Amino acid sequence: MKLKQIRAVLAAIFWIGISLLFLDISGALHVWLGWMAKLQFLPSILALNIGVILLVTALTLLFGRIYCSVICPLGVYQDIVSRIAGKFKKNRFRFSPERRKLRLIVLGIFVVLLFVFTPLAVIIEPYSAYGKIVTLIFKPVYEFFNNLLASVAEHYDSYAFYQVDVWLKSGIGLAIALVTWIVVTIISWKSGRGYCNSFCPVGTVLGYMSKKSVFRIQIDDNKCVSCTLCEKNCKAQAIDSKAHQIDYSRCVSCMNCIEKCHKGAISFSKYVSKPAAESDTKSDEPQDSTRRKLLTTASILAVSGVVKAQEKKFDGGFAVIEKKQIPEREVPVKPAGSISLKNFTSHCVGCQLCVAECPNGVLRPSEKLSTFMQPELSFELGYCRPECTRCSEVCPAGAIVKITREEKTTIRAGHAVWIKDNCLPAVDGISCGNCAKHCPSGAITMVEYSEFPGVMIPSVNSERCIGCGACEHLCPSRPLSAIYVEGNLVHMDL
Amino acid sequence: MKNNNINRREFLTLAGAAAATTAIAMSGCGNSDTAKKITGNSTSSKKEIPTDKMTYRVNPKNGDKISVLGYGFMRLPTVSKQSARESSDEIDQESVNELTDFAIAHGLNLFDTSPAYCKGMSEHSMGIALSRYPRDKYFISTKLSNFVAPQWSRENSIGIYKNSLKELQTEYIDFLHLHGIGMGAKDINGNDLSGMEAFNQRFIANGLLDFLLEEREAGRIKNLGFSYHGDVKVFDYLLSQHEKYHWDFVMIQMNYVDWKYAKDINPMNTNAEYLYGELEKRQIPVFVMEPILGGRLANLPQHPTLMLKTERPENSVASWAFRWIASHPNVLTILSGMTYMEHLHDNLSTLCPLEPCTEEENTLLQRVADEFVKFPLVPCTQCQYCMPCPYGLDIPGTFTHYNKCINEGDIAVSKLDKNFAEARRKFLIGYDRKVPKERQAAHCIGCGVCKTHCPQNIDIPKRLTDINDYIEKLRQETL
Numbered sequence: 001m002k003l004k005q006i007r008a009v010l011a012a013i014f015w016i017g018i019s020l021l022f023l024d025i026s027g028a029l030h031v032w033l034g035w036m037a038k039l040q041f042l043p044s045i046l047a048l049n050i051g052v053i054l055l056v057t058a059l060t061l062l063f064g065r066i067y068c069s070v071i072c073p074l075g076v077y078q079d080i081v082s083r084i085a086g087k088f089k090k091n092r093f094r095f096s097p098e099r100r101k102l103r104l105i106v107l108g109i110f111v112v113l114l115f116v117f118t119p120l121a122v123i124i125e126p127y128s129a130y131g132k133i134v135t136l137i138f139k140p141v142y143e144f145f146n147n148l149l150a151s152v153a154e155h156y157d158s159y160a161f162y163q164v165d166v167w168l169k170s171g172i173g174l175a176i177a178l179v180t181w182i183v184v185t186i187i188s189w190k191s192g193r194g195y196c197n198s199f200c201p202v203g204t205v206l207g208y209m210s211k212k213s214v215f216r217i218q219i220d221d222n223k224c225v226s227c228t229l230c231e232k233n234c235k236a237q238a239i240d241s242k243a244h245q246i247d248y249s250r251c252v253s254c255m256n257c258i259e260k261c262h263k264g265a266i267s268f269s270k271y272v273s274k275p276a277a278e279s280d281t282k283s284d285e286p287q288d289s290t291r292r293k294l295l296t297t298a299s300i301l302a303v304s305g306v307v308k309a310q311e312k313k314f315d316g317g318f319a320v321i322e323k324k325q326i327p328e329r330e331v332p333v334k335p336a337g338s339i340s341l342k343n344f345t346s347h348c349v350g351c352q353l354c355v356a357e358c359p360n361g362v363l364r365p366s367e368k369l370s371t372f373m374q375p376e377l378s379f380e381l382g383y384c385r386p387e388c389t390r391c392s393e394v395c396p397a398g399a400i401v402k403i404t405r406e407e408k409t410t411i412r413a414g415h416a417v418w419i420k421d422n423c424l425p426a427v428d429g430i431s432c433g434n435c436a437k438h439c440p441s442g443a444i445t446m447v448e449y450s451e452f453p454g455v456m457i458p459s460v461n462s463e464r465c466i467g468c469g470a471c472e473h474l475c476p477s478r479p480l481s482a483i484y485v486e487g488n489l490v491h492m493d494l
Numbered sequence: 495m496k497n498n499n500i501n502r503r504e505f506l507t508l509a510g511a512a513a514a515t516t517a518i519a520m521s522g523c524g525n526s527d528t529a530k531k532i533t534g535n536s537t538s539s540k541k542e543i544p545t546d547k548m549t550y551r552v553n554p555k556n557g558d559k560i561s562v563l564g565y566g567f568m569r570l571p572t573v574s575k576q577s578a579r580e581s582s583d584e585i586d587q588e589s590v591n592e593l594t595d596f597a598i599a600h601g602l603n604l605f606d607t608s609p610a611y612c613k614g615m616s617e618h619s620m621g622i623a624l625s626r627y628p629r630d631k632y633f634i635s636t637k638l639s640n641f642v643a644p645q646w647s648r649e650n651s652i653g654i655y656k657n658s659l660k661e662l663q664t665e666y667i668d669f670l671h672l673h674g675i676g677m678g679a680k681d682i683n684g685n686d687l688s689g690m691e692a693f694n695q696r697f698i699a700n701g702l703l704d705f706l707l708e709e710r711e712a713g714r715i716k717n718l719g720f721s722y723h724g725d726v727k728v729f730d731y732l733l734s735q736h737e738k739y740h741w742d743f744v745m746i747q748m749n750y751v752d753w754k755y756a757k758d759i760n761p762m763n764t765n766a767e768y769l770y771g772e773l774e775k776r777q778i779p780v781f782v783m784e785p786i787l788g789g790r791l792a793n794l795p796q797h798p799t800l801m802l803k804t805e806r807p808e809n810s811v812a813s814w815a816f817r818w819i820a821s822h823p824n825v826l827t828i829l830s831g832m833t834y835m836e837h838l839h840d841n842l843s844t845l846c847p848l849e850p851c852t853e854e855e856n857t858l859l860q861r862v863a864d865e866f867v868k869f870p871l872v873p874c875t876q877c878q879y880c881m882p883c884p885y886g887l888d889i890p891g892t893f894t895h896y897n898k899c900i901n902e903g904d905i906a907v908s909k910l911d912k913n914f915a916e917a918r919r920k921f922l923i924g925y926d927r928k929v930p931k932e933r934q935a936a937h938c939i940g941c942g943v944c945k946t947h948c949p950q951n952i953d954i955p956k957r958l959t960d961i962n963d964y965i966e967k968l969r970q971e972t973l
Contacts, residue, residue: 154927162923314614316878321886321932382931387970432939476885476939
């Protein structure tokens with residue numbers, strides 16, 4: 001097999017695997033494909049995953065930017081777009097000089113932002129941009145088709161497929177994903193790896209690393225007839241065929257030029273003219289940044305939305321169920337395994353993999369500027385179920401560390417807060433207690449209400465509360481629950 | 495089973511295939527939302543239902559010939575065909591008319607409804623369907639369903655009665671029931687009333703019963719009786735007053751399970767054997783409701799099904815229930831809520847004409863009942879009286895799904911069961927399909943409003959909690 005085909009097959013495997021990882025609704029795939037997300041460069045840096053950092057560095061120092069043409073899903077996506085564009089217009093590329101200033105400025109801003117304000121930095125980071133595109137744009141489409149299959153299955157009494165809720169996780173998130181998707185697609189349609197070689201911070205870092213790589217694309221001056229075919233087919237626009245020079249900071253080792261050359265003048269081989277120098281690997285280790293506190297003092301829930309029991313006159317039918325509203329939380333609730341809000345915000349790259357994985361409709365990207373596009377919990381559609389630890393299993397960036405089901409029962413990610421004015425027993429004297437009934441950690445006990453003899457109201461023991469949101473989700477008060485979860489800044493142990 | 499808007503010709507073509515697929519139909523019509531029954535060989539295209547063989551019973555009061563099969567308008571087909579899913583469903587009047595036509599053509603002449611049925615739309619629908627026929631072709635049975643406290647004033651209750659006449663487009667009512675006698679209620683302040691107290695509030699304190707007796711004198715009510723559920727004290731009391739009121743009929747819940755086991759299923763209930771015996775003693779004709787328990791006696795668990803199928807392979811499981819009831823001579827009519835043409839077809843072929851149960855068959859049915867009560871089914875007949883739940887739950891939908899899983903052997907006992915994974919998947923996925931998440935058992939706050947409405951006396955909040963506990967164990971795999 002030729003090198004180009006090997007590259008293409010590997011790229012296809014990675015691209016399909018990662019895409020499926022985001023699209024998966026069964027919760028089974030991450031066991032097999034989770035490692036593909038963990039290989040991603042920026043998440044592994046934020047997770048201080050030394051093994052992966054060394055692996056990617058070594059790969060790059062040996063073979064150049066094959067990370068960009070095989071492992072990076074956004075890179076492969078652009079290759080696909082560029083390939084389709086190539087069907088319409090042959091030999092469409094020309095050598096262009098490196099936009100070094102632009103690359104370095106973008107990288108500089110990115111690194112600074114990464115320390116100061118991660119959520120904004122990662123908007124141009126390729127892996128998390130790809131994750132947003134798949135999760136927020138394509139996953140709903142995938143789920144829609146799944147639901148079609150599920151209704152067919154239902155018709156035949158089969159349990160092979162089941163319905164999932166398709167819901168808009170974040171309007172702003174969708175907008176950003178759409179813009180990213182359109183811009184990246186247009187750039188790659190017009191100029192191949194234009195985004196990777198002018199903006200992508202990972203591309204820039206790996207690019208300068210690969211200037212020292214052992215194996216490289218090389219032009220044999222003796223065989224070359226300066227036909228410019230390689231230059232016209234280089235999607236990185238990195239081959240200067242007149243000068244027989246290649247800009248290795250932009251070459252992604254895709255091997256296309258080898259195929260194109262009629263004279264066999266191009267080879268991927270050990271670089272000879274210069275000896276390999278020592279690497280200047282960058283380390284983007286995050287330090288404890290002095291992040292500004294993100295607490296906004298919002299007034300809590302003035303509106304009382306107590307359900308008014310519907311008068312029964314006839315048999316049958318359903319009472320209308322009002323949608324639950326998201327309460328204003330002073331501290332966002334982060335998944336168990338996040339360790340602390342600080343740890344979470346400084347590690348999360350906003351790739352949405354956990355959002356895509358969450359089977360309970362709990363995780364969604366934040367729309368607050370301070371935690372922009374980083375996932376947070378809310379309990380309108382479900383609650384953080386005790387048997388589920390999927391987000392912690394997939395997170396590649398160390399924002400959510402892996403926890404077991406048993407550990408989850410002892411992690412206090414938040415605490416429930418009771419709002420008297422929304423509570424059915426306190427307002428209408430109805431006996432309820434659904435929050436206490438469903439609390440998995442026994443943190444809620446019903447106690448006699450002094451103002452309403454004989455009526456029991458919930459009381460929360462914050463010390464035992466794990467912030468799972470069962471109470472908030474199952475509270476009959478709508479649109480605002482009478483009990484809701486506030487996040488804990490640091491996730492304490494029970 | 496999906497298409498209930500089926501015309502007769504199409505139906506007969508379909509039915510040809512049904513005979514060959516009885517076994518599949520037995521376990522496989524699981525997605526139908528309402529009462530379902532097995533379409534056995536009785537729907538074979540070879541056997542036309544005769545139009546002149548309906549079994550009739552004579553009303554001792556006036557010699558009227560009443561068909562032993564009565565049409566219950568409590569489970570009417572809806573336009574969207576998904577009768578349990580969402581609340582906007584409208585009655586499929588076209589189907590109702592077709593069903594009515596088919597029933598009348600085959601000699602059925604008693605139609606039963608209530609102002610409360612089908613979200614209050616049942617009487618209106620019946621009025622449309624029946625007014626197309628001469629008034630002497632059919633008998634109308636309806637009820638005084640003043641269930642909730644605001645309706646208890648004399649004025650409001652009489653208003654309900656007058657409205658029935660209007661909706662049914664008739665000058666008189668053939669059979670008027672005092673509806674749901676024996677059931678408790680909540681008074682205007684939300685306090686629980688016993689069955690006796692509720693009866694007094696609904697019919698005595700406001701002088702309503704006297705008014706109805708006058709209406710009977712005036713001929714606007716041909717027959718006055720009551721339909722009984724729940725507290726047997728009220729039943730006994732009303733029968734003790736027979737000399738005074740002269741009940742023309744009484745409706746009871748009667749089938750081969752409730753005959754001896756009603757009390758075992760729920761200590762609050764009374765065995766049909768006693769109820770029927772008391773009525774027979776006084777020569778009061780019996781209306782029968784819940785002949786197949788809302789479909790549960792049409793779709794039995796596997797083993798009892800086999801017992802019946804072995805005996806009469808060509809008859810549906812439901813047909814046994816109807817034959818058994820109709821074999822009791824004091825039964826005037828059996829009300830069956832036949833949602834789909836298949837149901838009507840099957841019941842007509844059972845009772846046109848009736849082949850009474852033999853002694854051996856009665857013994858067999860007793861054995862089936864013995865087995866049936868051992869299954870921990872929720873005794874819900876999907877009558878919808880509990881609905882709408884003020885908190886939006888789908889109570890009958892939840893019970894139906896649970897019962898279906900029991901019937902099909904898909905309730906796991908422990909996670910070590912061989913079929914645990916499959917049972918878990920079927921239960922959880924099936925539940926999400928049947929009932930939207932926000933209407934599932936976990937959302938029950940136990941307010942108990944439903945309890946007073948349930949004619950089967952099911953402790954609904956308790957059963958919902960138990961089902962939710964089972965679901966939690968499935969989800970967490972801690973069973």
